[in-house]
Amino acid sequence: MSATNSSNGGPLKKKSSARDPAFMGRIILTAAPPNCHSEAACAGKRSKEPAFSFFVEVRQPPRLGHAIFALFFALSIAALSSLAQTSPASFPGPEPANVVQDFTSMTGDFGNQGETDVVMLLERSRHLYLRDSAGIEHLLNPLAFSKERDQTSFTYASNEADAWVLAFKQHKSEPIWEIFTQIGPYHRLPYAVPGGNIKVVKPTRSLEEIRTEAIAARPPEEKGPYRNSDLVELAKLDPAIHLDIRYATANDFPGKAVYTQARAFLQRPAAEALVRALHRLQSYGYGLLIHDGYRPWYVTKIFWEATPPEGKIFVADPAQGSRHNRGCAVDLALYDLKTDEPVEMTGLYDEMSPRSFPNYPGGTSLQRWHRDLLRWAMESEGFTVYENEWWHFDYKDWREYAIGNVPFEKLDAAKN
Numbered sequence: 287m288s289a290t291n292s293s294n295g296g297p298l299k300k301k302s303s304a305r306d307p308a309f310m311g312r313i314i315l316t317a318a319p320p321n322c323h324s325e326a327a328c329a330g331k332r333s334k335e336p337a338f339s340f341f342v343e344v345r346q347p348p349r350l351g352h353a354i355f356a357l358f359f360a361l362s363i364a365a366l367s368s369l370a371q372t373s374p375a376s377f378p379g380p381e382p383a384n385v386v387q388d389f390t391s392m393t394g395d396f397g398n399q400g401e402t403d404v405v406m407l408l409e410r411s412r413h414l415y416l417r418d419s420a421g422i423e424h425l426l427n428p429l430a431f432s433k434e435r436d437q438t439s440f441t442y443a444s445n446e447a448d449a450w451v452l453a454f455k456q457h458k459s460e461p462i463w464e465i466f467t468q469i470g471p472y473h474r475l476p477y478a479v480p481g482g483n484i485k486v487v488k489p490t491r492s493l494e495e496i497r498t499e500a501i502a503a504r505p506p507e508e509k510g511p512y513r514n515s516d517l518v519e520l521a522k523l524d525p526a527i528h529l530d531i532r533y534a535t536a537n538d539f540p541g542k543a544v545y546t547q548a549r550a551f552l553q554r555p556a557a558e559a560l561v562r563a564l565h566r567l568q569s570y571g572y573g574l575l576i577h578d579g580y581r582p583w584y585v586t587k588i589f590w591e592a593t594p595p596e597g598k599i600f601v602a603d604p605a606q607g608s609r610h611n612r613g614c615a616v617d618l619a620l621y622d623l624k625t626d627e628p629v630e631m632t633g634l635y636d637e638m639s640p641r642s643f644p645n646y647p648g649g650t651s652l653q654r655w656h657r658d659l660l661r662w663a664m665e666s667e668g669f670t671v672y673e674n675e676w677w678h679f680d681y682k683d684w685r686e687y688a689i690g691n692v693p694f695e696k697l698d699a700a701k702n
Contacts, residue, residue, distance in 0.1 A: 375666075376662065378662060385651075388438075389414075391459055391461045392407055393409055393650060394461065394475070394478035395475045396474055396475065398472050399470070403472075404475070405467075405472060407465070408649060409650040409651055410651055413426075416452070418450075425444060425445065426443065426450070429441045429442060439453065439454075440453065440455075451467065452466060452468075453465070453466045461474065461480050477633075477640075478648075484634060484636055485639075487592055487593050489594075493540055496591045497544075505691050506605055512688040513553075515688070518551060518553070518554050519550070520576055521576075527560075527561075527564060527573070528621060528626075529576050530577055530619075531576070532578075534546070535548075544589075545694065546693065546695055550576045551579050552613055552681070553612070553683070555681070556613065556669075556683070560616060566662075572620045572629070574620065575619045575628055576618050577619065578610065578616065579615070579617075581611055583611045583689050584691055586607070589602070590602070590604050597638045599674055600674060608689075613690060614680060615680045615681070617636075617679075618660070618677060619631060620659070630656065631649075632649035636677075642676060642677075643675075644671045644675070644676045657676050664679045668681060668682045
């Protein structure tokens with residue numbers, strides 16, 4: 287199936303890497319990055335200026351073959367992932383400028399007809415890139431665009447000997463739904479819709495039946511010794527800690543409220559570390575939005591029984607217990623202190639997709655920066671991000687606490 291050019295209806299073919307210098311001179315637009323390169327220099331300097339510029343940048347064809355480069359890239363990512371599990375995340379640098387909405391709507395993951403090949407459109411330094419299935423990023427240069435009423439047609443190409451060429455249409459600032467490349471069309475994958483939505487799981491049994499069994503069940507037996515539980519309510523520690531306890535609402539992946547109260551707790555050392563992380567973030571204009579903390583064991587069992595096999599990497603096995611059950615794990619995000627609005631991340635909380643991975647390379651520079659800033663603040667205070675969820679952080683002392691199964695409404699009585 288041949289792709290078609292959105293502007294002339296003819297076959298979309300690969301473009302030569304040669305560029306017309308006069309054409310290049312007309313469309314080069316660049317902007318300098320903020321002048322701060324360290325944690326101290328960047329504190330309080332938040333970019334407010336939306337920016338995106340069309341440009342063409344000449345690049346030499348890669349000297350390494352794609353296969354060699356892909357192997358090197360994969361080994362590098364593996365090494366970095368291994369390092370990330372043992373070393374706190376570094377400060378992510380200056381806050382990137384925001385980009386206009388119509389450009390944000392271009393980003394996402396796209397699959398071919400059989401979804402056997404997936405490519406990614408992402409923004410980096412105000413430029414559009416295509417990341418192929420081998421993990422190689424290709425800088426995309428705008429070749430042409432035309433506007434007719436509320437619809438704009440774009441054509442982009444990478445500046446390589448074996449160039450990527452793609453065309454797509456965008457209605458106003460809405461997401462682009464399909465891109466046409468020299469090797470065929472790619473459609474936007476369902477999870478990659480900007481703004482997104484939480485996929486509600488469909489358990490094989492009713493949630494009420496699962497809940498009844500979970501409450502009647504017993505947590506696994508463990509051998510101590512363990513520290514005494516000292517759960518602290520997070521909302522009482524600092525007014526900049528806000529709550530958005532999704533599991534107390536129907537806006538969660540089970541599609542029904544699982545918690546009986548919208549509250550969040552952590553063991554005291556973890557709670558104190560959380561407040562220190564908050565103070566780091568406040569100097570950059572952000573507060574903490576808590577989604578979950580201590581989780582009674584029976585809730586973990588509900589999640590496990592309700593989740594289909596393909597989603598179980600995102601939920602804890604009740605046979606092992608969860609770090610949430612021990613009061614040493616927290617799910618959280620950032621909100622803007624000036625607007626009280628949650629900030630955009632690369633994916634949504636509790637989203638069961640590749641966008642949930644802490645090293646997911648897609649989205650915009652600002653979305654990735656938000657995610658990485660949260661990780662830097664948390665890991666600087668003794669937490670470690672969970673490898674499958676950017677929002678989930680475990681406190682270093684989690685092994686020293688036993689699995690808990692006390693419901694929220696009985697916690698106050700349990701302390702007396």
